[in-house]
Amino acid sequence: MAATETYPDELRYHPEHDWARIEGDEATLGITWYAQDSLGELVHFEPPDAGATIAKDASYGEVESVKAVSDLITPLSGEVIEVNQKVVDAPETVNEDPYGEGWLVRIRLSDPAEAEALLDAAAYRQLLQDA
Amino acid sequence: MQTLLRTPLFDRHVALGARMVPFAGWEMPVQYEGVIPEHMAVRTDSGVFDVSHMGELEVEGPRAHELLQSTLSNDLRRLADGEAQYALLTNESGGIVDDLIVYRLSPFRFLLIVNAANREGDYEWLKEREIAGSDVRDISDEYALLAVQGPRSLERLGLGETAAFTFAEGEIDGIACMINRTGYTGEQGVELMVPAEDAPQLWDRVVERGATPAGLGARDTLRLEVCYPLHGNDIGPETDAISAGLGWVCALDKEFTGVGELRRVKEEGPQQKLAAFVMKERAIPRQGMPIEGGGEVTSGTHSPMLDRGIGMGYVPAERAAPDTELTIDVRGKPRRARVVKKPIYKREAGPSGGD
Numbered sequence: 001m002a003a004t005e006t007y008p009d010e011l012r013y014h015p016e017h018d019w020a021r022i023e024g025d026e027a028t029l030g031i032t033w034y035a036q037d038s039l040g041e042l043v044h045f046e047p048p049d050a051g052a053t054i055a056k057d058a059s060y061g062e063v064e065s066v067k068a069v070s071d072l073i074t075p076l077s078g079e080v081i082e083v084n085q086k087v088v089d090a091p092e093t094v095n096e097d098p099y100g101e102g103w104l105v106r107i108r109l110s111d112p113a114e115a116e117a118l119l120d121a122a123a124y125r126q127l128l129q130d131a
Numbered sequence: 132m133q134t135l136l137r138t139p140l141f142d143r144h145v146a147l148g149a150r151m152v153p154f155a156g157w158e159m160p161v162q163y164e165g166v167i168p169e170h171m172a173v174r175t176d177s178g179v180f181d182v183s184h185m186g187e188l189e190v191e192g193p194r195a196h197e198l199l200q201s202t203l204s205n206d207l208r209r210l211a212d213g214e215a216q217y218a219l220l221t222n223e224s225g226g227i228v229d230d231l232i233v234y235r236l237s238p239f240r241f242l243l244i245v246n247a248a249n250r251e252g253d254y255e256w257l258k259e260r261e262i263a264g265s266d267v268r269d270i271s272d273e274y275a276l277l278a279v280q281g282p283r284s285l286e287r288l289g290l291g292e293t294a295a296f297t298f299a300e301g302e303i304d305g306i307a308c309m310i311n312r313t314g315y316t317g318e319q320g321v322e323l324m325v326p327a328e329d330a331p332q333l334w335d336r337v338v339e340r341g342a343t344p345a346g347l348g349a350r351d352t353l354r355l356e357v358c359y360p361l362h363g364n365d366i367g368p369e370t371d372a373i374s375a376g377l378g379w380v381c382a383l384d385k386e387f388t389g390v391g392e393l394r395r396v397k398e399e400g401p402q403q404k405l406a407a408f409v410m411k412e413r414a415i416p417r418q419g420m421p422i423e424g425g426g427e428v429t430s431g432t433h434s435p436m437l438d439r440g441i442g443m444g445y446v447p448a449e450r451a452a453p454d455t456e457l458t459i460d461v462r463g464k465p466r467r468a469r470v471v472k473k474p475i476y477k478r479e480a481g482p483s484g485g486d
Binding site for chain 1: 161162165166167348352413414415417432433435440462
């Protein structure tokens with residue numbers, strides 16, 4: 001069922017509890033274990049359209065649990081090249097595997113240098129501790 | 132900042148790892164394991180809810196019946212001792228001060244179980260209308276209330292089948308309580324009214340007997356699937372019972388507060404009606420979202436049984452018929468829904484069907 005709390009070292013994090021896995025000039029985006037745990041079981045993913053341009057720190061979609069709606073904040077700017085249809089069809093996939101099967105979108109980065117401003121796993125864990 | 136009230140079961144909730152939230156001035160469990168598993172436990176087996184935040188008012192005296200007959204919408208003459216009925220406390224314009232269940236303890240003594248947020252308002256409302264020979268008392272602090280709901284709830288508690296909307300003094304594992312065959316989930320079940328000091332022991336026994344602790348989150352999804360209105364969302368002082376589809380609990384052939392206005396609405400036909408709908412697209416309606424062509428969503432959620440967005444809202448009367456297509460403004464995006472006959476979810480016919 002629910003995943004156990006982890007924050008993988010190979011990812012970069014946004015303080016709004018979103019992660020990015022950067023591979024060359026592309027990145028996969030998702031929400032962190034903390035975000036899915038705070039929301040509870042996800043029942044809806046409102047994705048951006050493929051081809052949409054999304055800007056760092058802005059909302060690119062929404063996820064909803066029974067009780068709450070949350071904006072998805074993109075850690076990086078770029079163009080959406082793929083939406084995870086599995087999460088559209090079965091949003092609880094995010095709760096089960098937030099960093100794997102529960103990824104949300106893949107984007108082509110418009111400014112890879114933006115990644116330097118993101119948190120590494122240690123800094124993100126610290127942010128959660130301080131909250 | 133106002134201090135939140137805690138029920139006698141607060142420590143039990145914390146020990147179970149519940150997520151506690153403010154609700155109507157109380158610190159209440161919204162979920163333990165999760166809204167969906169708790170919802171499913173109630174639909175398939177049994178769940179237990181702490182609803183001790185609800186208010187209990189006792190109305191007693193030779194003219195208690197008269198006071199309630201003139202202030203409540205339903206006809207108290209239909210009640211015998213040991214029977215309960217759903218009723219509305221109405222204002223002069225036919226609006227709904229509160230919805231409640233009235234229990235006849237004796238011809239001269241009645242119990243009202245009312246919404247937590249309206250406990251003080253209801254008490255004052257009745258106090259102002261008190262007549263010689265009727266006495267209204269707020270006994271809420273003396274009692275806790277546990278709702279045990281689900282197709283296996285009676286079996287889990289070792290109780291025999293009894294008719295819905297009846298009640299009796301009884302005991303569960305030696306703990307005396309009032310056992311009411313009422314609930315807010317559309318499932319078979321009971322609400323156990325127990326002296327506050329005995330509530331933790333009763334909770335423990337009920338959980339040991341296999342009822343799954345369930346929070347306010349599941350309580351809301353369960354009641355909305357069966358279209359039970361929530362006061363403050365779907366009904367209130369500005370909405371009348373006829374438009375809300377609650378004409379069946381209004382005895383328009385007797386005199387009570389606001390009856391003239393209700394007769395008029397009934398006669399002329401309501402301009403708006405509280406319709407239930409199911410989303411045709413993937414989207415979750417939420418309270419306050421506009422409905423195209425007039426009206427707005429008064430309650431909305433994700434239905435675990437249908438795996439779809441569902442809701443209720445007031446729409447122009449001509450658009451309230453089943454199969455009418457509605458368009459709901461979901462944060463700027465038009466999303467289609469279909470009006471359905473209430474309830475939205477109905478158990479397949481079977482030996483342990485809902486109330």
